[in-house]
Amino acid sequence: QLQASGGGLVQAGDSLRLSCAASGSTFSNIPVGWFRQAPGKERAFVAYITWTDNTDYADSVKGRFTISRDRAKHTVYLQMNSLKPEDTAVYYCAAVVQPRHSRFYRSRNGYDYWGQGTLVTVSS
Secondary structure, eight states, X not given: OEEEEOOEEEETTOOEEEEEEXXXXXXXXXXXXXXXXXXXXXXXXXXXXOTTOOEEEOTTTTTTEEEEEEGGGTEEEXXXXXXXXXXXXXXXXXXXXXXXXXGGTTSGGGOSEEOOOEEEEEEO
């Protein structure tokens, strides 16, 4: 089970940190991604972190968002800075369990388990 949290209502320019927690040490060593879904739009890739802590970001968030993990807490974070109204969405974390190449990690189909989502609203 993945548990996403940390969403809320903020103003443009503010920061938020989302958390994705799971039970079990296995979570600390598998790829985890963040996706977001804005109203009326498809779920889109935001960032991922591999089991070796390599990271990748969507162009729209590069330089503003940072994905990281705390292995001791079995948690992956998404630090979001300089938030914009267009970042408003429900944010989902997902985990890769079945081994697959990292080229699939930007796709929703590359993930095996999903959290329930946390809403981020950025006002202008």
